[in-house]
Amino acid sequence: MRLEPTDDERTIAEVFGGFFRNECPPAVVRAAEPLGFDAGLWARLVATGAPDMGRAEAVGGGGATLSDLAVVAEQVGRAVAPVPFVEHAVACRLLDRVGAAPPVGATEAATLALRPASPAGTWALVPAGAVAGTVVGLAGDDLVCVRGGAPGVAPANHAAMPVADRTAVDGTVLASGTDAHDAFAVARAEWQTLTASACVGIVATALELAIAYVTERHQFDRPIGSFQAIQQQLADLPIVLEGATLLAAKAAWAGDRPTPGTVDVDRADITEFGTLAGMAFVHAGEAAALATDRALHAHGGYGYAEEYDIQLFYRRARGWVLVAGDPARECRRLADAMFGPVEEVV
Amino acid sequence: MDFALTPDQVEYRNRIRALIREVHRPEHTDRQHRTGTFDSPEINRALAEGGFLERAIPGYGAGDPIELWMLFNELEKAAVPADGIAMALMVAGVIAHVGTDAQKAEFLAQVLAGDTLVSLGYSEPECGSDVAAAQTRAVRDGDDWIVNGAKMWTTMAHVARWVLLLTRTDPDVPKHRGLTFFLIPLDLPGITIDPVHTMGTERTNATFYDDVRVPDRYRVGEVNGGWQVMAVALAFERGLMGGTAAAVPLLRHFHHWAAGVRDDDGRRLVDDPLVRERMVRVAIDNEVAGLMTLRTAYVAATGGLPGLEGSMVKVHATEAYQRAARWFAEAAAPAGLLQFHQPGAAADGWIEYDLRHSPVTTIYGGTSEINRNNIAERHLGLPKAR
Numbered sequence: 001m002r003l004e005p006t007d008d009e010r011t012i013a014e015v016f017g018g019f020f021r022n023e024c025p026p027a028v029v030r031a032a033e034p035l036g037f038d039a040g041l042w043a044r045l046v047a048t049g050a051p052d053m054g055r056a057e058a059v060g061g062g063g064a065t066l067s068d069l070a071v072v073a074e075q076v077g078r079a080v081a082p083v084p085f086v087e088h089a090v091a092c093r094l095l096d097r098v099g100a101a102p103p104v105g106a107t108e109a110a111t112l113a114l115r116p117a118s119p120a121g122t123w124a125l126v127p128a129g130a131v132a133g134t135v136v137g138l139a140g141d142d143l144v145c146v147r148g149g150a151p152g153v154a155p156a157n158h159a160a161m162p163v164a165d166r167t168a169v170d171g172t173v174l175a176s177g178t179d180a181h182d183a184f185a186v187a188r189a190e191w192q193t194l195t196a197s198a199c200v201g202i203v204a205t206a207l208e209l210a211i212a213y214v215t216e217r218h219q220f221d222r223p224i225g226s227f228q229a230i231q232q233q234l235a236d237l238p239i240v241l242e243g244a245t246l247l248a249a250k251a252a253w254a255g256d257r258p259t260p261g262t263v264d265v266d267r268a269d270i271t272e273f274g275t276l277a278g279m280a281f282v283h284a285g286e287a288a289a290l291a292t293d294r295a296l297h298a299h300g301g302y303g304y305a306e307e308y309d310i311q312l313f314y315r316r317a318r319g320w321v322l323v324a325g326d327p328a329r330e331c332r333r334l335a336d337a338m339f340g341p342v343e344e345v346v
Numbered sequence: 347m348d349f350a351l352t353p354d355q356v357e358y359r360n361r362i363r364a365l366i367r368e369v370h371r372p373e374h375t376d377r378q379h380r381t382g383t384f385d386s387p388e389i390n391r392a393l394a395e396g397g398f399l400e401r402a403i404p405g406y407g408a409g410d411p412i413e414l415w416m417l418f419n420e421l422e423k424a425a426v427p428a429d430g431i432a433m434a435l436m437v438a439g440v441i442a443h444v445g446t447d448a449q450k451a452e453f454l455a456q457v458l459a460g461d462t463l464v465s466l467g468y469s470e471p472e473c474g475s476d477v478a479a480a481q482t483r484a485v486r487d488g489d490d491w492i493v494n495g496a497k498m499w500t501t502m503a504h505v506a507r508w509v510l511l512l513t514r515t516d517p518d519v520p521k522h523r524g525l526t527f528f529l530i531p532l533d534l535p536g537i538t539i540d541p542v543h544t545m546g547t548e549r550t551n552a553t554f555y556d557d558v559r560v561p562d563r564y565r566v567g568e569v570n571g572g573w574q575v576m577a578v579a580l581a582f583e584r585g586l587m588g589g590t591a592a593a594v595p596l597l598r599h600f601h602h603w604a605a606g607v608r609d610d611d612g613r614r615l616v617d618d619p620l621v622r623e624r625m626v627r628v629a630i631d632n633e634v635a636g637l638m639t640l641r642t643a644y645v646a647a648t649g650g651l652p653g654l655e656g657s658m659v660k661v662h663a664t665e666a667y668q669r670a671a672r673w674f675a676e677a678a679a680p681a682g683l684l685q686f687h688q689p690g691a692a693a694d695g696w697i698e699y700d701l702r703h704s705p706v707t708t709i710y711g712g713t714s715e716i717n718r719n720n721i722a723e724r725h726l727g728l729p730k731a732r
Contacts, residue, residue, distance in 0.1 A: 001355070001412070002348040003644040009347075067347070211726055226729035231722035238721055239658045246637035247630075249347040257350075266598045267423055268591065268632045271349075279630045328623045335622035338629055339601060342617040 020079035032082035036160040066255040070197040077201025084128035087111035094187040113137025121169040129164035130154040143180035144171035159319020189277035196248040196284035203291040210295035240287035251280035285321035382549025385430030394460025404439035415643035418588035425595040463506035467497040484513035501550040525572030546703035590663035599693035631666035657717040664707040671704040
């Protein structure tokens with residue numbers, strides 16, 4: 001048991017924390033709107049090896065664990081960087097698992113369609129779908145991959161995310177039946193885990209922005225951070241940061257374990273990856289929503305102004321989570337694993 | 347990070363679970379709520395005989411905070427009343443840290459035997475959160491001290507052998523610097539104990555000290571060094587010693603009951619979409635509370651004093667418990683209003699009980715506001731607002 005980062009994890013956090021601090025200040029995030037993708041930044045990130053670090057060494061990747069990827073994803077979230085790191089990492093790992101080829105070209109991104117294709121074969125609002133050539137997802141009982149045809153534009157959206165509808169029609173079938181659903185479920189859980197880590201990063205930065213502002217801003221001849229009304233609101237942020245950090249890390253740990261886990265809610269003993277990933281995702285999403293809400297409010301009217309950075313985080317805290325659908329629906333999916341399926345009423 | 351328990355830890359947990367299965371009986375729970383004494387002498391004795399207590403005193407002997415966490419986590423998840431033994435072990439931890447050799451010899455031996463409880467004499471009628479404002483006076487008289495005053499919320503005093511008493515020994519210095527702790531027997535002449543009954547069935551007490559002659563050997567820590575002792579006590583109290591898993595048995599009780607009742611349409615309550623969502627949200631909060639509690643233990647196990655972590659998990663766990671109690675009372679309404687053993691009571695009355703018990707948890711052991719102050723001032727570095 002070790003409830004603090006390993007030396008390797010600290011190193012990864014320092015390296016990529018430094019990378020995004022240098023390469024992705026808020027001006028870069030703003031300049032990448034409305035599409036939400038900075039091709040130059042992505043190319044520089046690719047040059048670090050990060051996007052492929054989660055692939056097996058045997059296929060030319062870095063052999064990194066999901067826990068390692070989660071550390072990078074947290075740094076992506078701290079900077080709300082306009083790069084499809086999470087989507088690309090999980091899609092490439094999925095392609096490798098089913099023995100399919102990775103994306104063509106060094107800077108070509110891949111992504112995962114989070115929800116199954118419609119009967120007409122459309123994957124709606126695929127994250128990074130506007131910029132990723134390769135899309136993997138479910139169409140019926142098939143795991144399907146399409147290559148090429150990234151539209152390069154996204155419908156104007158809350159979080160300036162490069163989302164787009166993509167078609168699964170004419171895609172290559174990579175797996176079918178149970179194999180397809182099982183492989184997709186792992187990829188989806190990995191996406192949830194890494195997105196939870198990205199949300200943890202959003203919480204961390206929202207807290208920093210809030211503390212900086214309330215320390216500097218004076219009203220009634222005092223820094224507003226000296227008022228208990230402000231302090232009590234902001235004191236919740238380290239709490240949700242701690243909780244979300246631990247749960248996201250536990251989900252990643254479960255994803256790296258070779259053995260299947262258990263789901264014993266009666267004893268609060270849960271080690272199963274798919275369940276922990278959903279729990280971490282729901283919790284981190286709420287933590288990021290709460291943290292950005294409190295931090296924006298602490299800025300007063302300036303928090304609402306575009307020129308202040310907190311709004312960039314406020315919008316992504318919601319968009320990065322809700323692109324997967326209503327969290328209440330995710331809770332009901334988790335309920336099946338925790339409490340058994342709903343009984344048919346005869 | 348690595349969340350795997352070691353084989354030894356798994357073995358330790360299995361032994362605790364087996365002990366609870368063997369010793370704890372439903373009639374003990376009935377007795378708990380009838381008497382208001384949230385303590386199980388049977389469990390305490392069994393823990394002593396099994397050698398668990400010796401390993402469960404923070405900072406003492408072979409004890410490991412992870413085991414301490416595990417012990418209280420399992421007791422709490424099983425809804426075994428453990429407030430009594432938790433306070434005794436916490437005070438044992440304080441004595442192990444700052445007590446004299448004579449105190450360790452006398453007091454630790456009693457606690458380890460599993461038959462000695464301790465009451466916490468911090469709050470007073472006129473001071474609670476502002477605990478450093480305590481007015482109970484201790485005045486030197488030769489080798490003794492003469493104590494006069496009153497303490498509130500001295501839970502367990504009616505069954506305890508000792509009280510850990512916060513007193514004012516110097517009224518002429520800033521309030522934090524004039525405090526001294528004593529650990530004194532509750533049968534000293536001049537002490538009276540009045541019951542205070544609560545909404546949550548729990549009995550607590552007001553205790554009164556009228557010219558109580560206390561030998562100096564009962565003093566804990568330095569004269570006027572009480573605030574340093576308090577820091578140790580609070581770091582042990584929050585997070586490590588229970589109080590963060592109350593919603594685990596609540597969810598279990600509700601879930602098992604809701605699987606067996608049907609609404610007017612013939613649907614099981616456990617299949618209601620909103621109920622399912624809320625059960626999952628409670629399970630998530632429970633997981634987070636468990637991890638934050640474990641982290642508190644981990645900080646202690648790796649040499650730290652987890653004051654901040656304890657404050658954070660206490661706020662999270664108690665507020666989540668209150669939310670869960672309200673959600674499940676709503677979902678179980680009106681059967682959730684019925685008390686223990688009433689015909690038709692949801693989960694045999696547990697839902698109603700948690701609705702009554704949960705309010706106190708954000709108050710005792712440091713209010714949510716005091717814990718948030720700690721976080722804001724000590725962790726976030728915001729200016730002191732008081």
